[in-house]
Amino acid sequence: MYILFLPGNKQKFFTTFPYSFFVTDFSNYDRNVFLVKLDRMIDRGALLSRYSRASELDIRDVYRKEFSGNEKKGEDFYRRVFVEYGDESIAELVTAQVAVQNVSNIASKIMEELRVGLSFLEKSSRYVRYDRKSSGRYPFMEAETVGITGQNAADYEQYCNDLFDFYSRNYEVAQNFFKRKYPLDSILFSDGHSAMKISDAGEMERKTMEKSYNSAVRARALDDLRFLLPGSTLTNIGISGNGRSFIHLIQKLQSTGLPEAVKLASELYFELSTELPELLKSAVSDHGKELTRYMSGLANFTANPDLEAPAQPKTVTLLESDDRRKALIRAVSIYEFSCGYGDLQTLMLSNGEMQDHMLGEKIRRLADMRENRRHKLHRAFETVWYLFQINTNYGAFRDLQRHRFISIVRKPLTALYGYDTPDLFQDSAEFHELMQKGKELWKAIVKKDGPMVAQYSVPYAYRYPVSAYLNLKELAFFCELRSTPQAHYDLRRIASDMYDAVKAVHPELSSMLKFVDTSDYALGRLKSEHMKERKLRDIKENVE
Numbered sequence: 001m002y003i004l005f006l007p008g009n010k011q012k013f014f015t016t017f018p019y020s021f022f023v024t025d026f027s028n029y030d031r032n033v034f035l036v037k038l039d040r041m042i043d044r045g046a047l048l049s050r051y052s053r054a055s056e057l058d059i060r061d062v063y064r065k066e067f068s069g070n071e072k073k074g075e076d077f078y079r080r081v082f083v084e085y086g087d088e089s090i091a092e093l094v095t096a097q098v099a100v101q102n103v104s105n106i107a108s109k110i111m112e113e114l115r116v117g118l119s120f121l122e123k124s125s126r127y128v129r130y131d132r133k134s135s136g137r138y139p140f141m142e143a144e145t146v147g148i149t150g151q152n153a154a155d156y157e158q159y160c161n162d163l164f165d166f167y168s169r170n171y172e173v174a175q176n177f178f179k180r181k182y183p184l185d186s187i188l189f190s191d192g193h194s195a196m197k198i199s200d201a202g203e204m205e206r207k208t209m210e211k212s213y214n215s216a217v218r219a220r221a222l223d224d225l226r227f228l229l230p231g232s233t234l235t236n237i238g239i240s241g242n243g244r245s246f247i248h249l250i251q252k253l254q255s256t257g258l259p260e261a262v263k264l265a266s267e268l269y270f271e272l273s274t275e276l277p278e279l280l281k282s283a284v285s286d287h288g289k290e291l292t293r294y295m296s297g298l299a300n301f302t303a304n305p306d307l308e309a310p311a312q313p314k315t316v317t318l319l320e321s322d323d324r325r326k327a328l329i330r331a332v333s334i335y336e337f338s339c340g341y342g343d344l345q346t347l348m349l350s351n352g353e354m355q356d357h358m359l360g361e362k363i364r365r366l367a368d369m370r371e372n373r374r375h376k377l378h379r380a381f382e383t384v385w386y387l388f389q390i391n392t393n394y395g396a397f398r399d400l401q402r403h404r405f406i407s408i409v410r411k412p413l414t415a416l417y418g419y420d421t422p423d424l425f426q427d428s429a430e431f432h433e434l435m436q437k438g439k440e441l442w443k444a445i446v447k448k449d450g451p452m453v454a455q456y457s458v459p460y461a462y463r464y465p466v467s468a469y470l471n472l473k474e475l476a477f478f479c480e481l482r483s484t485p486q487a488h489y490d491l492r493r494i495a496s497d498m499y500d501a502v503k504a505v506h507p508e509l510s511s512m513l514k515f516v517d518t519s520d521y522a523l524g525r526l527k528s529e530h531m532k533e534r535k536l537r538d539i540k541e542n543v544e
Contacts, residue, residue, distance in 0.1 A: 026060055034060075042276055043067060045094030045243065052090075091243035091279050092117065096272060098239045098246075100264070104141045105398070106231045106413070106455045107260045110253065115404035117245025121238045125226040125395065125460075126488060127219060130233060131168035138164035139234040146232060147259040147453045152445050156457055159441050160230050163434060163459060167228045174221035174424050181423075182522045184213050189530055208537055212530035216523040223488055224422035226395050227461035228434070231413055243279045246272055250280075255295035258452055312418055313391045313465055316497035320387040321505045327384045328359045328508055331472070335366065335380035360508035373480040373515040377473040384472040384509060388498060393420040395460035396490035400468070403478050407469040413455040415439040417463040420490070435461060472509060475502060480515040485524045492517075492524075 027035035038044045047063055054062050100111070112120050130139055140160045143153035188195040189209050198209045241249075246268065253265035273280045321327075333347040351359060366378070390400065394413055401408060415438055425431035438459050445454035470478070475498065481487070482495040496518050503510040 025063065029060060038063075038067075040275075041094050041096060042279065045090065045279075048093045049090040089244070091247065092245075094243040094276055094279060095241065096243070096246065096275055098268065098271065100237045100239065100268075102139075102234045103237060103264065104146070104232045104260060104456060105229070105235055107253075107258065107264060108235050108237055109398065109401060110256060110258075110261055111237065111239075111249060111264075112401055113408075114245060114249055114252065118239055118241035118249065120402075123236045125229060125233075125235075125398070126222055129171065129222070130226075130229055131164055131171065140164070140230055141232040141234060141260065141456065145260055145263075146456045148445055148449055148456070150448060152441070152448050155441055156445070159437060159457065160232060162437075163228050163230055166430060166434060167225050170225060170424070171221065174225055175217050177424055178217050178220050178523070182217070184210070187213060187522065187526065190527060191530075191534070204537070208533045209530065212526060212533045213523075215529040215533075216526040219525040219529075220523055221424070224424035227393065227420065227422050227425070227459065228431075229395070229460045230438075230456065231394065231458050231460075232456040233460075243272075243276050246276075247280065251292045251295060254292045255298075256452070257296060308416075310416060312463075313389055315391055316494055316501060317389045317391075318386060318498075318501035318505065319389055319467075321502070322384050322386075324506055324508075325356065327506060328356065328363070330383050331380050331509060332359050332362050334383060335378050338378070338380065356508065360511075363508050364511055367512050367514055370512070370514055373477075377476050377512055379473070381472040381476070381509070381512065382474075384506070386470060386472075386475060386502065388468045388470075388501075389465055390468050390494060391417065391463050391465040392490055392494060393461050394458065394464045396488060396494065397464050397466065398460075399482075399488060399491050400466075400494070403470075403474065405470065405474040406478065408466050409469075410464070410466040412451045413458050413462070413464055414451070415442040415458050415462050417465060419459070419461040419463060421461070435459065438462070472502075472506075472512070476513045479513055480517075483517040485517065485519075485521045485526075486528045487524065489524065 025036075025038055027037060036044050036047065038047065047059060047067055050062050050066070051059060056062050056065075100108075103111075108122060112122070132139070138161060143149075143156045146156075148156050184198055186197070187209075188197060189201070189212070198206055198213075201209060250265045250269050250272075253261040253268070256262070269280060322330075329348060329351045333344060333351050336342065336347050336351075337344045369375070370377075390397075392400070397410075400406070419435045421431065438457060441457050442454050445457055479495040479499045482491040483499075484492075487495070495516065499510070499513060499516045499518075502513075
């Protein structure tokens with residue numbers, strides 16, 4: 001018999017397992033908050049799922065009785081629950097971390113459309129060079145893997161190589177361009193209290209300024225160079241999420257019909273099945289296949305696309321918004337409802353009798369409570385909605401898509417809406433020739449292999465209109481975050497335009513957005529790079 005001595009002279013007696021059970025399987029046994037540390041993730045999920053129907057007060061006792069020494073318990077549990085109840089919600093208690101490497105920026109955006117249950121971290125196009133070859137190839141997906149056939153395959157390979165060659169040739173050119181445009185001796189560096197030029201700094205601080213300046217220039221150069229990258233550019237993604245969402249991811253990839261995406265679905269299923277047996281089977285069950293067929297029908301781009309240019313929308317267009325007064329009354333009333341015992345209907349009737357300036361004063365008092373952008377808006381502001389069309393380049397869209405509370409609806413990437421030209425290439429005939437060549441190649445691939453496959457040939461510079469539906473709370477988060485100096489200038493412009501559009505229709509409610517930065521910055525990354533270099537210098541000094 002094994003005896004565990006607990007605080008307060010309490011004892012627990014166990015006869016079936018050693019004391020090491022507590023050390024290896026749970027972080028403690030005598031407290032109500034503890035880590036579940038079972039070796040297999042599927043066993044962790046199965047055990048936690050027992051909270052739903054177990055009569056025992058302590059799940060650790062359930063483990064001792066049902067799981068300890070039974071290697072198949074977790075698998076058997078999920079098999080039984082799915083058969084008896086069909087309750088897939090329990091799959092959310094099983095998590096996994098997956099690395100996906102050498103995937104295109106077409107497939108990666110399909111994966112990242114999943115907004116619930118999965119967290120993504122992707123290789124940056126702003127801070128990493130993309131002209132390094134591997135096995136003699138630039139980092140873009142081969143025509144055969146993409147599904148491009150015939151002469152288009154050879155033209156596609158040549159075109160992508162031309163884009164990356166131009167990228168590589170202009171890497172140093174770009175940095176020199178921005179050094180001339182923003183000379184080091186003209187830059188003001190701030191330490192948070194005062195600003196100075198490099199000529200006024202001491203030797204140690206001068207070195208710090210030079211490092212931060214060079215890093216900011218490099219980042220600015222890469223911001224412009226990424227316009228050249230094709231949709232087929234390879235990237236790496238780290239994914240952390242729960243089993244239910246991985247099932248949906250597999251089904252979504254299968255439903256696209258894209259060769260790369262279908263292959264990814266199979267590879268994800270194979271790798272996850274080793275860790276989550278039984279659970280993943282629902283992805284390919286009869287119900288799973290039926291759902292995949294339905295999703296395929298929704299996603300299938302069956303329309304015969306017009307290959308001529310349509311109307312060119314503005315970068316940001318506010319298409320619809322809540323009625324100004326109704327939105328104001330609703331947001332104020334729901335906030336007050338959350339703070340007291342009043343009835344919501346009564347509050348809305350009472351506030352409905354107030355004049356706009358009185359309601360606006362309530363909003364201003366709430367706004368005054370916010371001291372920085374990390375002070376998020378109250379949930380009451382999630383009830384105020386806006387519908388935008390955002391027509392930005394594909395590179396900027398990739399940043400926009402990361403905001404998962406924005407409901408984005410999009411279509412396949414095309415070369416129909418024109419392209420953006422960064423400062424670096426304003427006078428570059430070769431850049432414009434490459435963009436025009438890309439449009440002709442896209443048309444050829446659409447005719448032969450379809451619009452879904454043709455996406456891979458389109459450079460990031462091409463404009464990509466999407467619909468974006470979001471609430472005021474998310475709008476504040478997006479506009480305040482993406483208008484910070486270090487954000488990409490395209491996102492800063494979008495954030496500023498969205499803010500201006502909302503101010504025009506909701507002047508009172510827009511006062512909640514206190515930290516939108518509409519200033520212009522020479523080198524947006526400079527301040528953050530300078531702070532980083534100063535911290536690194538201080539750490540080095542303390543160590544020495």
